[in-house]
């Protein structure tokens with residue numbers, strides 16, 4: 146049986162419940178991504194909080210908190226067929242118990258480890274690469290465009306950093322943002338129109354930073370390949386120091 | 399803004415030959431209003447030369463009263479000069495930091511007027527940053543040789559990490575190239591920093607070198623105090639409790655590679671001594687970039703010895719994390735590292751009698767000696783083999799670099815190396831791999847012969863080989 150769900154983690158957990166109590170899952174897809182298959186059976190699963198929390202609690206208890214974290218991070222990824230990877234991992238966990246996450250040679254474990262690593266790496270990159278601008282009214286505002294849905298993995302780091310300052314991190318591709326103040330944060334829809342205005346000294350600091358960035362490189366050691374390995378081209382769009390001219394920036398303000 | 403722009407340009411330009419980009423090893427609780435320092439250290443971007451930028455690295459001033467031979471800022475060099483005002487620098491750091499451009503400040507300086515004059519201005523700047531701006535980010539302050547004890551102490555109470563640069567690997571070169579700096583002026587502050595850390599029970603030591611030991615004992619105090627101090631030198635020091643942190647990220651230093659005529663063995667011996675005596679967190683190496691004309695230095699056209707610097711870092715890593723000693727690396731009176739090979743591989747080939755190692759029985763330290771096995775994979779092997787014997791196919795999935803490791807290990811008694819277990823054959827197999835001779839071939843997509851002609855290959859004294867000799871080396875190794 147193919148299951149179609151609404152794209153939420155609770156929805157996926159509900160599917161896992163159905164896998165045990167309704168019919169074995171042959172595939173799990175979001176409704177939008179499903180290619181109707183004339184031969185196979187499919188079921189549109191309605192997300193059910195109660196079923197989801199039964200599965201969640203069972204996993205916490207019988208497998209481990211660590212394993213559940215891994216599944217959740219995989220869920221945030223955009224690796225292909227992540228739903229089935231998570232399901233297989235859960236099934237194996239229920240069968241083998243908490244120790245199975247040490248089976249670093251097992252393909253089911255490797256699939257999850259790989260996804261977790263990709264998500265973790267990108268979240269780390271975003272902590273490095275988000276560039277804030279000082280906006281009018283004192284708020285700090287930054288834009289990111291990550292491949293995986295890592296937005297919610299960022300605020301704890303920045304909440305520790307900005308104790309009294311409000312900040313917003315917007316995922317441009319997914320049209321949502323984190324809004325945070327004094328350790329509290331929430332995720333909200335956020336589009337172009339929601340942006341505050343840049344403060345007047347913002348351009349100046351961007352120029353200073355660009356100047357510093359260009360001057361700190363040692364000419365005798367220029368190595369674009371190495372640089373590209375660390376700062377992939379796809380992320381440069383939102384990095385102040387890689388804008389060709391700060392004039393470009395001034396035009397956008 | 400325009401004026402700061404000019405200063406930043408000049409003072410960043412002057413600072414860039416410093417190598418340290420690390421901001422690791424400290425977790426500062428954020429009880430200020432802005433800032434935090436994570437233990438991993440965060441690079442925020444990478445400059446065009448591929449180096450990580452995590453700190454705003456500038457000189458406080460480049461207006462130097464000294465005249466060190468190897469330095470751009472030397473008095474006799476005709477060159478634009480500038481100095482920050484303390485408030486200016488504090489504000490700049492703060493504004494960069496909150497935009498997430500940087501993790502903190504790395505402040506170094508030339509000697510304007512006198513060591514104390516300059517150090518006091520630096521102290522003022524970092525105090526404004528820490529206390530007025532409530533900045534809880536990272537500050538690495540370089541200590542100018544010759545600074546007074548009191549000011550050094552005050553700087554240590556504000557900064558996270560201190561470094562006193564040794565620059566020249568031994569006192570002869572120091573004398574020759576930096577005649578105004580005396581070894582004593584360098585070692586006195588180093589001593590003071592280590593001893594202050596011990597007094598506060600805060601010394602950590604390099605890498606895993608002293609793992610499992612309490613290094614904060616009387617016997618580790620450097621210099622006189624050790625003798626005057628307690629009778630039992632293994633007793634932990636009674637901590638000074640004034641609630642203040644002194645350089646919680648410890649101390650580091652830096653050496654220049656390839657300016658004087660020192661061998662790798664002598665440089666690494668100095669490093670090992672610094673690690674053992676002062677228990678510094680790290681020694682940094684900086685390939686000498688010829689910036690000033692001098693009859694006693696490499697000429698301006700010579701390329702910085704990057705590959706040598708790379709090998710030094712690899713060897714240094716072996717000292718700090720893999721339990722190696724310098725004398726092990728330089729067996730048989732070798733003076734220099736093998737230019738073509740990772741020092742760990744070079745060591746393994748010279749010590750083939752210790753291999754192959756059975757991965758299902760070896761201890762952690764033994765596993766760490768296998769080329770291609772690192773800390774993560776060694777720990778994974780230890781964990782996994784409790785459940786079932788680890789086989790050849792499992793190793794790859796655990797992150798072991800098999801094409802290198804297979805020559806040095808057995809799995810359940812079986813050897814998987816595809817060549818004879820002889821030093822020369824294994825060596826040649828290694829040379830064909832990346833990070834061996836391949837590493838020097840900048841662009842493998844090019845026609846191999848033109849690539850080979852641009853290759854930088856070295857003999858055992860770090861002299862660059864002529865094209866003919868380089869080609870011969872490559873062909874003997876079977877790379878071309």
Ligand code: SF4
Pocket residue numbers: 462463464465466469470471472473507508509576
């Ligand atoms: S004291 Fe420092 S800045 Fe001055 S010339 Fe010597 S190395 Fe250069």
